[in-house]
Amino acid sequence: MNSTFEIDETDVKILKALIRDSRSKLKDIANECRLSSTAVKNRIDKMKKKGLIYKFVMNINMEFFGYKIPLLIGINLDPYFEHEIVKIIKSHVKVAGINKSIGKYDLCIVVFAKNINELDELKYLVKKQKGVKNIELNIWSKNHFNFDNIDFIKKED
């Protein structure tokens, strides 16, 4: 089923406001878009219904809770053992995203770890699992989120 739909510039403005702060007041977004609050609410409801707005989420400072090291774990493995490996990783660190992929790695897993020892242990443990060909830890030293450059509306070349 192809459920793709198109959005317009006003929807993009609303989305950007909700990405900046999902608790933004309807009234403020409405002012920015020169619409009524009801019109904004209808647009948000539509984007929720269509599944584009998947979920609102608190942007937690993981460091405050002791998870000081964000990293991307890249793994090459026999897909048959994927489930087992993910289970091991989940039991050691906080998993923020698991992506099956093709190319450099078969699995790209974004996680938060408490310390280097924990990672050392995890790496050793995963490495000796059946089906694992390679594991690499790409530790983040500095990240730059960039929420303004997504082409929400397709540009014609």
Add this chain to the structure above:
Amino acid sequence: MDRMDEEILKLLRKAPDMPFLQIAKKIGVSPITVQKRFEEMKKEGIFFGSTTILDLLKIGFHGKAFLFITLCKDSNIKKVVKTFRQMPNLFLIVEILGSFDLLIMVVFRDISGIIKVVNDIKAEPHVEKVEIAVSNESFYPYRKEYVEINLFERENTELS
């Protein structure tokens, strides 16, 4: 952070758009207290605010790619990051330790989209090598798993 902050944060993580009034009712304090606690937690840097997870597939983005970039020796990483920040659909640029210098996450609509991004990045003078892992997953900026991270270990013991 005390027990009340914890209760508020737990509720907010379940429903980040829950009005302060409703939170107040649930934990039996005044809405003003909730608001005050909210502002204080934000100020202390316990959370940065609330954002929205989009499923970009619904507007035609078919996937996400991870680009692993090696820069030339003596290149100015700050300058490179600044250039990449101007490029469309690159939503996360990370300086990393290890075999690569930069990790970039990019969303794309189709194959020609990702080819263009990779070529544009390769055209940057300081870029030596680009390796890529492509996923058909389209959540932005976070994956669903992020929402489920358990911050309070106490919950673990309660469950088990």
